Amino acid sequence: MQITRRRQTTILLMVMGVLTLFTRGVAVGQQTDWYPSPWGADDQRGAANRLSPEEVLAARDLITTGQVYQLGRVYEAGMPVFGTRHFSLKIPYPLGPLGENQTTAHEAIISGELGQVGTQFDGLGHIGIGDLFYNGLSRHDFATPDGLTMLGVENVGPIVTRGVLIDVAAYKGVEMLDGGYEITRSDLMGALTQQGVSISTADVVLIHTGWGSLWMVDNERFNASEPGIGLEAAEFLIDAEIVMVGSDTWATEVLPNPDPSLAFPVHQLLLTKSGIYNIENVATELLAADQVYEFAFVYAPLLLKGAAGSPGNPIAIR
Amino acid sequence: MQITRRRQTTILLMVMGVLTLFTRGVAVGQQTDWYPSPWGADDQRGAANRLSPEEVLAARDLITTGQVYQLGRVYEAGMPVFGTRHFSLKIPYPLGPLGENQTTAHEAIISGELGQVGTQFDGLGHIGIGDLFYNGLSRHDFATPDGLTMLGVENVGPIVTRGVLIDVAAYKGVEMLDGGYEITRSDLMGALTQQGVSISTADVVLIHTGWGSLWMVDNERFNASEPGIGLEAAEFLIDAEIVMVGSDTWATEVLPNPDPSLAFPVHQLLLTKSGIYNIENVATELLAADQVYEFAFVYAPLLLKGAAGSPGNPIAIR
Amino acid sequence: MQITRRRQTTILLMVMGVLTLFTRGVAVGQQTDWYPSPWGADDQRGAANRLSPEEVLAARDLITTGQVYQLGRVYEAGMPVFGTRHFSLKIPYPLGPLGENQTTAHEAIISGELGQVGTQFDGLGHIGIGDLFYNGLSRHDFATPDGLTMLGVENVGPIVTRGVLIDVAAYKGVEMLDGGYEITRSDLMGALTQQGVSISTADVVLIHTGWGSLWMVDNERFNASEPGIGLEAAEFLIDAEIVMVGSDTWATEVLPNPDPSLAFPVHQLLLTKSGIYNIENVATELLAADQVYEFAFVYAPLLLKGAAGSPGNPIAIR
Amino acid sequence: MQITRRRQTTILLMVMGVLTLFTRGVAVGQQTDWYPSPWGADDQRGAANRLSPEEVLAARDLITTGQVYQLGRVYEAGMPVFGTRHFSLKIPYPLGPLGENQTTAHEAIISGELGQVGTQFDGLGHIGIGDLFYNGLSRHDFATPDGLTMLGVENVGPIVTRGVLIDVAAYKGVEMLDGGYEITRSDLMGALTQQGVSISTADVVLIHTGWGSLWMVDNERFNASEPGIGLEAAEFLIDAEIVMVGSDTWATEVLPNPDPSLAFPVHQLLLTKSGIYNIENVATELLAADQVYEFAFVYAPLLLKGAAGSPGNPIAIR
DSSP, X not given: OOOOHHHHHHHHHHHHHHHHHXXXXXXXXXXXXXXXXXXXXTOOOGGGGGOOHHHHHHHHTTOSSOOEEEOOXXXXXXXXXXXXXXXXXXXXXXEEEETTTTEEEOOOEEEEOTTSSSSEEEOTTSEEETTEEGGGEEHHHHEETTEESSSOGGGTOOXXXXXXXXXXXXXXXXXXXXXXXXXXXHHHHHHHXXXXXXXXXXXXXXXXXXXXXXXXXXXXXXXXXXOEEOHHHHHHHHHTXXXXXXXXXXXXXXXXXXXXXXXXXXXXXXIIIHOOEEEESOOXXXXXXXXXXXXXXEEOOOOBTTOSEEEOXXXXXX | OOOOHHHHHHHHHHHHHHHHHHHTTGGGTOOSTTOSXXXXXXXXXXXXXXXXXXXXXXXXXXXXSOOEEEOOOOBOTTOOOOTTOOEEEEOBOOEEEETTTTEEEOOOEEEEOTTSSSSEEEOTTSEEETTBOGGGOBXXXXXXXXXXXXXXXXXXXOXXXXXXXXXXXXXXXXXXXXXXXXXXXXXXXXXXXXXXXOOOTTOEXXXXXXXXXXXXXXXXXXXXXXXXXXXXHHHHHHHTTOSEEEXXXXXXXXXXXXXXXXXXXXXXXXXXXXXXXXXXXXXXXXHHHTTOOEEEEEEOOOOBTTOXXXXXXXXXXX | OOOOHHHHHXXXXXXXXXXXXXXXXXXXXXXXXXXXXXXXXXXXXXGGGGOOHHHHHHHHTTOSSOOEEEOOOOBOTTXXXXXXXXXXXXXXXXXXXXXXXXXXXXXXXXXXXXXXXXXXXXXXXXXXXXTEEGGGEEHHHHEETXXXXXXOGGGTOOEEEEEEEEEHHHHTTOSSOOTTOEEOHHHHHHHHHHHTOOOOTTOEEXXXXXXXXXXTTSHHHHHHOXXXXXXXXXXXXXXXXXXXXXXXXXXXXXXXXXXXXXXXXXXXXIIIIHOOEEEESOOTHHHHHTTOOEEEEEEOOOOBTXXXXXXXXXXXXX | OOOOHHHHHHXXXXXXXXHHHHHTTGGGTOOSTTOSBTTBTTOOOGGGGGOOHHXXXXXXXXXXXXXXXXXXXXXXXXXXXXXXXXXXXXOBOOEEEETTTTEEEOOOEEEEOTTSSSSEEEOTXXXXXXXXXXXXOBHHHHEETTEESSSOGGGTOOEEEEEEEEXXXXXXXXXXXXXXXXXXXXXXXXXXXXXXXXXXXXXXXXXXXXXXXXXXXXXXXXXXXXXXXXXXXXXXXXXXXXXXXXXXXXXXXXBSOSSTTOSSHHHXXXXXXXXXXXXXXXXXXXXXXXXXXXXEEEEOOOOBTTOSEEEOOOEEEO
């Protein structure tokens, strides 16, 4: 077959088009209506853009008693982790004694998928739809062995804003929701109404399921499934324009998903499509026990250059 | 030589006494007047006991503009570290795609002496005088391969209190103090007077030396020495009953010490003897540039069970 | 009580004596007849001193078919490990492509107690009796955070000598000995007689128990106990002046010990007192299946400076 | 433009063809004549297939004195590494004392790119040409976060064969070749002639350059460049059908390549195209000093499942 120069050009353009589709999402069966982000095609911070001094001042005004809640879990060997992740902490022999003053120094040597074990903050480089991540960025353009050159957690910055606890377990009248229970929009709205609070733009929303009571008590069950929000409830939170959602579970979303063909779809909807952060294994039981539904929330991800997530010990102040 | 039973007993008691001295500090030439701690012989939190809801409310009242300063340094390969410490962050191939929704997930695998690299918080299990640590606790009683069973950073809790920046570089009229320059009590007092602020009980005091401008610019020089407080200035801070001191250097204290026989004596005076925490490699230049001398300081060490320190990204809010 | 100068001296000398006893073993209730070692008070290589060119030539003469057996186990996530040890292997994104020739490079990032997971070689710095290790060396004199300054595995050197398999499982007529079964001197002698081989100076002796068939099949059971040699059988091997013993179990010795007051006493007898090495999790089933009872054994520990052990993939050649 | 069904098909086929070319190497400017491998399209062992009992017996016959040379370098903090790789070894506090027999146990906790630091063995999963590795396998088909599912070093098996040292430094009359010096075919042939040995099928060839004398002496210079074989000399080794080449440098090949547009092309030619292994940082000076040019070579890569390489302590026996 002889191909004219013009036809060559036509074919080349079509090839390029197909290739572009391949690398920009159509090939993985996704809509392309989720990027560029509302914060521009160059944005790497997602819903952190909703934070502002006004939010800080509003959070400040929620501080009335000075009580501080520590919402992180203890990082320790034997805590439940997903798949082949690990967490190791060892104490080497001390340095020294040094000098006439005999200084001795302990260090801790730590390894693991920090940012994906224990209390963990999911950055925008963590979850993709096929090769595409937040803002339609292809991992082929930003993932390197030495770190993500875009969407790393060092871009997020401190999160100081109003926090709201939604105690769905209490709303449903149980100590702990069942594994696999999908928290619905109706659950969230009902619990909020019962609590007498509402959520608004730039909030951090923490959902108490009671599942955290299995932590270090029945790790196998803790890991096997979990109650959590489904796609519908996630849409509710997206509509509310929050900054971050979190829970006392290891994924925040219901597992397994009621649709068995889907794997972690809520992560994609929140992080990849909406730029909304997710923090997992939060010690929400402390707030639930005291019925603290509104508080100043403070958390600053570690500036781990190019990391997909961060460990953390977020706090609530009221 | 024949030894009577009575003499045997006498000798045995003396032996025991000598041994006790050996294990409780006299043998290393230290006074024993620094323990038990003012917070009791069982205390593991040191100056964190000075924190209270009142301090939180006082810090809240310093928040007037809602501006947040991120005081952590970026953790990255190639940052200056001490001795044989390391920091490694690598991005493995992504998990997935999983499910029909094609979820892809990046993780970061990290190893290193976290808590002793980058922005680092020294816990009370970090520094000892010979075998003795804070509250006279012997490392033989609490140090295990899997963590410190006492004095671990998980005991500290969130630090929410008034923060004060002392810009000693500005007070001395320089961009950066020289390596080996000992910051004196007079320097601290002079700078505070010039700034029009004072320090008080339960404060966190951050000292700006300008040395942080060498970070990732001239790491060799950064590591070779540093300006910092000496024993005299540390006594001033101890008398003021602060909770924590920090600086834009890797040790906060002057290095080398003007007395060449001493190795890190300020660490011992603050942490071991006084229970006052130390946070290093703080990005104080942000506060200095804006002349922010008073602020709400918020930092919660990671709950690393049995660790000697914690990484961090502390924040200042004004 | 007034103490004369002379009596002071007497007491001081006695104190020193007691202290010496404390640090040299009497205080831990052990005999002091096991050091200095037969290879001198400065020796760090123990039974590796039995190796010589003659042993190499004798091993060479056992090579008649050219068949090579690989005796290491596969290192992988999920393999059974003791306590809080771990093994992690991750593949980061590749480097490159670099240059016009587009070189791409994979690496593996690994962490763990290498030398104490999987097929593992115990060096002389691994096991002590209280504070005392091989040759009466006190860990206070050689253990540092950055490595053992004496007894590190880098001192061992290649082990090329005659290897002997003792198939105790076959001798007892079972596929696998029971967990907790103590292999006796009689078992070893009986099996050797049945096999028609004997052991002699400088041999490496591998003991097949069948327990290795649980590896990655029933890790929980594999770890919970094991068949292995007891103190009596160990004495038999010591008398035979071997260089190293090994097995298809994670400790070579019977666990739990029939005397419940003892923890890993065979390790002490072999390594600490006799300088005889121990290699664990050896794939002896390959030799047992082929009834290979004599072979050239070759293994060179990694030159991990100051390490207590080494991973390995020893080989048998016949 | 209207596109008929037939033309659609034509275009689709062309698109598929182009895509295939993209993923199978043409797009990266490489010939496709290097796969499938001579050992079949499913082979994962490359030149290790050249090993056989005959080679073992031939190696055995080279053992005449029983002298063993240890060819590994010491792994230690501060050794030269490439890029952001690291090696960390720390000794945690000992376990125990356990039992009445007071068993104490040291471990070493190690992290790093083992297999790509120190004495290092490059497996076939290490180096690719764009996305294609040995046997034309695409990394998209075998690289996962938890290991390479094909071409991992666990496939190699023990390497027991004749070893040949080529002392190019001696041939050129120098202690150490210059960094950037390209060892040519003529150099190899000349040195072999001078030494009175030849190379043949299934050999392991070690090249002494003297560059290893910089190891831990001038690490910066050691890393900055190196003498080594170029593409021409590599072809000579390929024609000789060897199993592995190695050297006392960190890459075996000349760096920088005389053609500045090329990055590690010899690695590609050997590993990717020819299935010939490469071992780096070999202590060849021991053999060179004794003028040992022929020997039995023994090395078994660690069975690190899915790893790109392995650490090692290869030995030469004569």
